[in-house]
Amino acid sequence: MVTTDTTLLADRLDKPSRPRHTSLDDSRGYRIFRVVNAVLLLGVVVVTLYPFVNIVAQSFSSEVYIRTGQVNLVPRGFNLDTYKLVASDPAFWNSYLNTVIYTVTATAISIVLTTVYAYVLSKHRLKGRGLLVGIAVFTMFFNGGLIPNYVLVNGLGMTNTIWAIVLPNAISVFNLLVMKAFFESLPAELEEAAAIDGLNTYGILLRIVLPLSKAVLATMILFYAVANWNSWFQAFLYLDRSDLFPVTVYLRNMIAGATSATSVGAVETNAVAISANIKAVTMVLTVLPIVAVYPFIQRYFVSGVMLGAVKQ
């Protein structure tokens, strides 16, 4: 068992030093496992990919085919008019721009705060380190609740400003702990050598530690950026002006608003259902940037998270 585990781990870490084929790899049980594994994962791929492809297909289809349920993987009644229509809506682009601004600012703030916090926590000689960890972990399990949070943010004068979006939850405790583990895995000798050469604490962090942490930084940026891009609730709570709404609020109002109008039925008789292909186009345009960026950052992704996991 132990051998299998380390072999698998070595495979995942791409360490070429291990011989690729041992007798255990070829055992019958392992082969069956691989087949089952492949089938299962393929199933997962289909389940996750199908709705996505379906939405993309809908976005290029004409309304009649969607309404009659004829669009699956390939667009029917191909048209680009809906894209032109959505793209010509200034409200959409305004909220899109807001999302970009919120995401960039929030990610920058989060990365700075998380890095600094995690670096401090990685130093075992720090007094009161346990308390600092405790404060962070406490927030994973307890929070003030919705209304007190709202009263707080409002009392600080942050409602209807970008700060209400980017400051609360700036530090994700999970990310903080991953980063802390990564920093702890860096050899202490490296920093000692830098200190002897005359660097102070900040110099060590900026010139030695961070350049060595690109992988984990990229991962953190990815985590934070995706979370911020998709974030809807903060904006919904703290923003009262439509010119400040991010694209997620725009999208949710379009989808949930339209569906609840039709399902309630008795109430909003003059509600016009937003056509299915407009919804699809907006969804595609909203996820596009994340989908485009993901492959480029993903190569850091595995190594970034894994690096902190095993102490050398």
Place this chain on the structure above:
Amino acid sequence: MRTKWKRTLLTAVAGSLVVSLAACSEEGADAGGGVNLDGKKTASMADYKTGAQFKATEPLDVSLLYLDQSHYPIKDDWLLWKEITQRTNVTIKPTVVPYSDYDQKRGLLISSGDAPTIISKTYPGQEEQFVSSGAILPVSDYIDLMPHFKDKVEKWKLQPELNTLRQEDGKFYVLPGMHEKIWQDYTLAFRTDELKRLNLQTPKNWDEVYTVLKAIKAANPDSYPLSDRFEAKSILNYAGQTFGTQAGWGYVKNTIWNESAQKYEFTGATPEYKQLIEYFHKLVSEGLMDPESFTQKDDAAIQKFASGKSFAISSNAQNIINDYRPNVSKIPGATVAKIPLPAGPKGDVIRGTRLESGLMVSAKAVESDKFVATMQFIDWLWYSDEAQEFTKWGVKGTTYDKDASGKRALKPEVAFGGMNVGAPKNLQRDFGFQGGVFYYGGANELLQSMFTEEEIAFQKTMADKKVVPLPPPAPLNEEERERAALMESPLKDLVTQSTLQFILGQRDLSTWDAYVKELEAKGSNDLVELVNGAHKRYKEKNG
């Protein structure tokens, strides 16, 4: 070390809890206030009365919780805003909340004590949860400031309806939208060409509906003549009225008023409810109604109707125009129309209320020196004939014209609904009129001014129907409301579930008594007792 900071933290948490609890109870204490309006009359009109145009004597800002619909997103440059300010000297400061999650944010803002002065788009009943917090103004105390509101209540005899809004303290907390007449929009729509082909008369009651469906089935053996949408909640609702009960969309609370016995009963256990279930069970078991009616998505039902697999479907005026006519056009010669709501065992009746969604006023407003002006403004914008026409049709000469006979028509460059299709501007999107926050209810003439001829004819037949009297108020106090809330939804779930099983034949109707026993086990009798107690108490207190 470790235990020490843990203890400090615990103390801090406990301390803050105590503080916040104390703050809460303080807030609750000073709820309710007298009707002394001295020092609150800044900017108000001394001689404001019915028919008067409200204009604040000095500029006034009023904050408003605004429900933003995605198909006409709010714009700052709407003519609506400019015109309101010009006419009333009031500037509305909207807090914009997306339609998708309006209820949640409304609750949050009210609970945090940060609600805007006017909290719009609140359906009667939705205000109950906020009453005990003291954050909402008991508007019934200030009705004298609202001449247009009072005028309409008197003219349209709305007092009994208003009484249904009263809470335990005898006051009401929501200013409802008001219709002159009950507006019944939903009914069955039939493929009228098929009726004509088979020489069938338009059915006038549910027995005739059964006969007609049977005749259609005989001519089209492979079809389900009726395949409904809205998960059949609509048909159960409008049929239920004529069976003397409440079902489907109409099944909001578990209790129903029995006029002859003068007490509340458990809706799902009444003989009327059973009769309704038996009727629909008959339709399903004889293959006249598609069993999928109760579960399928709207689109699937529309598809069946559009492709000629079914011949009847629930509909409102909009559905006919938007969903059925365009889609059914693939079948040559196909025509669709709503039939007048069929009469039932309880006669040619409709049950309903003329109250609509309305608005709440924040309790904080009464502390302002401009309180009277604010109430006058609300009265004018939401309850005067002039403003109701304005928020529906826009500005005369700009968005619409009115001829000598009083008939209105949109300007050719302005489109709305089925009118002036293809015109460059839209009454809702580009001008802000016809918005759900400002326009609802009003005089029948105004309501029907945008209806199609066909719909006006339909409404004429509906106007002849007898209206079932309203149930008397039975407001629960806070403790009772909590107890009732615990019973309401499990009971409702059981009723809904069993209704479906009975109708589909999965459960035999001979087990009805056992079903009633199950309801009793879940507390149906306790609930009825609770409501009857509240009704008795209200009657003794308020006559």
